[in-house]
Structure formats: C-alpha cells, structure tokens
Amino acid sequence: MPSDTVAVMNSSEQWDRVCTKFLREFGQQAYTNWLKQVGYNGVKNNIVSLIAPTRFVRDWIKSHYAPRLKDYFIADNPSIQDLAIYLPDSSKNTDTAAQTAEVVMTPTIAVENKHEASFEGSPLDERYTFDSFVVGKSNELAYAAAKRITEANDVTFNPLFLHGGVGLGKTHLMHAIAWEVFKNQPNKKVVYVSAEKFMFEFIAALRFKDTHAFKQKFRNVDLLMIDDVQFIANKDSTQEEFFHTFNTLIDNRCQVIITADRSPTDLEGIQDRIISRLGWGLVADIHPTDYELRLGILQSKADAASHKKSIAHPGGASEKLIVPIEVLEFLAGKITSNVRELEGALNRVIAYATLVGRHITMEMTREVLQDLIRANNRQVTIDEIQRKVAEYYNIRLAEMLSDRRARSIVRPRQIAMFLSKEMTKNSLPEIGRRFGGRDHTTVMHGIRKVEELMLDDHQIEDDVTRLKRLFEA
Ligand code: ADP
Ligand code: MG
Helix, strand or coil, rough: HHHHHCCCCCCCHHHHHHHHHHHHHHHHHHHHCCHCCCCEEEEEECEEEEEEHHHHHHHHHHHHHHHHHHHHHHHHHCCCCCCEECCCCCCHHHHHHHHHCCCCCCCCCCCCCCCCCCCCCCCCCCCCCCCCCCCCCHHHHHHHHHHHEEEHHCCCCEEEEEEEECCCCHHHHHHHHHHHHHHCEECCCCCCCHHHHHHHHHHHHHCCCHHHHHHHHHCCCCEEEEHHHCCCCCCCCHHHHHHHHHHHHHHHEEEEEEECCCCCHHHCCCHHHHHHCCCCCCEEEEEECCHHHHHHHHHHHHHHHHHCCECCCCCEEECCCCCCHHHHHHHHCCCCCCCCHHHHHHHHHHHHHHHHHHHHHHHHHHHHHHHHHHHHHHCCCHHHHHHHHHCCCCCCCCCHCCCCCCCCHHHHHHHHHHHHHHHHHHHHHHHEEEEECCHHHHHHHHHHHHHHHHHHCHHHHHHHHHHHHHHHH
C-alpha cells in the first residue's frame, strides 16, 4: 500500500490503549498467544490495518476477536469504520510470507523439574494449593480424585475429567496437583497448560507438518493437565488429531487430567468415540457451592488476609485486620454465583478497609459492594413472600389467600401485598390476582395501610424490616 495514503496517527498510543482493553477483557494468556504477535500498521481510509505473522494467527483473530478489537478502535476514534488484518507483505507472495513468518510461541513459565525442557506450560499460581482449597460436599469427589493422583504411584484412572461451572475451583485443583507433585515427586515431569495454548502449539506443529515432534515432546511427560478443554470443542477440524495425541499419551501411561465447563457428554461438536474415550477414566463434577462451603472459603481467605494485612492508623500504629463474622455470613448469603466473585468481594472490602484505615463493618461492606449486591439480589417471587409471611405470623397460606377478614389474617396479608409490590416487578392487578383474585384497588388499599402503620407502629415497622432481611439472606 502506498505510504502517502496511510495515516499513522498516534499509532503506538492508540494501539497501546487497544491492547490494554484487550488484556483487560480476555486476559494475559489470550493476549500473549494472539494479540501480542500482531503489529499495528496505521489507518487508511478509516480502516485500521494490522499485520499478523501467520495466516493462522490472522484467521484466529478474525474469527475470535475482530469485532471486539473494532469496538475498541471505534471507542478510541469514532471515525474508524473497519479493521483489516494482513499478512506480512501479502501483496507479494502470501504463501511464502506465511510460511517463513516466525511463529512466536511466547513461552510462559515451564512447569517441570530441572530436567531438560520439553514443553512450555502455562504459569502456576502459588496461592492455588491443596492447603488453601476448602472442601465441602460440592467438591469433595473432585478433591479426593485430585489428591489421589498426587499420592498414587501408578495411573489409576486415566484421564481424570473434572468439570463444573466457572469459578468453582477447577484451575485451583490443577495447580494444587502440580505443586504437590513438584514437591513430593520431583522426578516426575508435570505439564500444566491451558487448552487454548495447547491447541495453538499443536496447530502450529500441524502447519509445519511437525506433529511428530510435537508428540515427541510429551514422551517423557508423566502428568499432563489441560485446562478448559471446552475451548477445543466444536472449533476446529484438527480436533481429531488432537485427540489422537491424547490417545497416544494415555497409551504411554501418561496421566492426563482434563477440565471443562461441562461433562464429556455435554461437550458439543466432538465425535462420540472421543467423548466416550474422555469418559473412560474418572469423571468428577464440581457442583455449585452451598452456603456452608462459601462461609468456609471466606473464613479461610479472611484468616490468610489477617495474617498478612493490618489496618494502619495515622501516627504509625497498626492493628490486625479482622473481618467480622457477620460480614462473612452476609457475603456467603449474598454472593452465590461463584467462588471467584465471592473472593473478589472480600478482597474489595479488605482493600477498602486497609486503604482508609478503618475497621471492617457491615455498613462499609454494604457501601463498598453496592453494585455486586444488587447484581446478586435474587428475584423474590410472590409465592415466596406469601409463604414466608404466613410462616412468620404463624397463619396458614390458605388463610392468607382466603376471604377471611380477621385482623390476625388481614395484617399479614396486607404486609405480604406490600412486600410483593416492593420486592417484585409485578403490577397491582397481578398481585391482586395472586392474592386469591382480589381487585387492584384492594391491593393498593392494603399497601397504603401498611405504609401508614409503619409510621407509628414500631412493631409493624420491625416486622417488615425483619421480613425483608429474610429475603436478602
Ligand atoms: P475455575 O477454574 O473452575 O473457573 P478457579 O480454580 O479459577 O475456577 O477458582 C476461582 C477462584 O476461586 C480462585 O481464586 C480459587 O482459589 C477460588 N476457589 C474456588 N474454589 C475454592 C475452594 N474450594 N477453596 C478455596 N478457594 C476456592
Ligand atoms: Mg479455570
């Protein structure tokens, strides 16, 4: 392209900002594997031009990240209309360019012992150990299986397939296995790798017709862990080759551990025989956490933090950081989505407290976590409100919905209507319908009555507050 039509505008700055956004959204691994290899080549006719080192990298970025990249560029410069990714010197000879372009396989930390390097793994997080993993009903099978692998001298189940939703500890367990083997059986060669990286290197080998060498790399590996294998499913025709390698490894008695966000049978776009092979060993699922486990995890993280952090007071004095149990209970009740989010919430509160130099309190927690709490607020239903209120006032549900006018029934009924209006998105007519087919004016009257009563009857006010709290937990 003629250089006079290329406006290289603030190139490095704009590109830096785009890269930062990419990193934030997709993480270090994706950045290292893909975007880091791409060069920025300015803007021509409002079209951003990027250069990818290989056809594969180009196609991958096109199919996975291009729309987001475009968004980033437009956010930075609204006149941008599109994004084009070229190969080096594509005007001359595409194929040679693609073939001779250096494939940068940017190795991260190799997770193996001091023997000769064979395959570069992904980095391990040193906080992810068995010691820091809290065991509960939902993860005990996965934990036991993971432990077993680090203790056994022979391959007992192969592969171990761990699956469960996001943020439930799959990666944590894998890292824990790596650390444990590393510590206790230093002669064993362990490789931990994300599926994305594994596939990238594998496909690079395919491209260079070097799959033999790729498989060789695993010759002396005793334990191979591939994280988030759903990434490979349904994505590429090389999947089959990939699983051939997998078979070879298993035949070589290399212990393989695989994680995915779903069970083998739920993985889409993978042939039946491969799926059945994946399920040959042990399939262990991690269920969503229950309240007790969440509390246990929070307690252990809070303990760890209080050993490391303190509250600094002006004047130099400092005090141990303590997270009150009611705050932990509150978080365990509120943030039910996944452990990662739970941890994030605790960390935010701790960071805030250490920053402003104040003790952690409920008020502070509510304030700091406003947005999270709102996002995690369960949708309360009218049924639930009716049931809880009836229970609270010790009346029967049927009575609440009946025509009975006794004060002991009318009040709870009105309070339940009031809460239904406050805590659900239902309209007055809908609420009326659900309360034994009452008219919306009756509902409105009931709500007004409760509002009035709350102003000068402390008992009612108290009841309403308590009931609301029941739904918040
Ligand atoms: P996944 O790989 O399943 O998406 P991770 O292993 O990355 O989830 O876990 C997310 C976060 O939650 C990590 O910081 C991890 O340490 C923490 N975590 C998950 N489960 C537990 C547990 N049982 N005990 C302690 N920490 C946990
Ligand atoms: Mg993970």
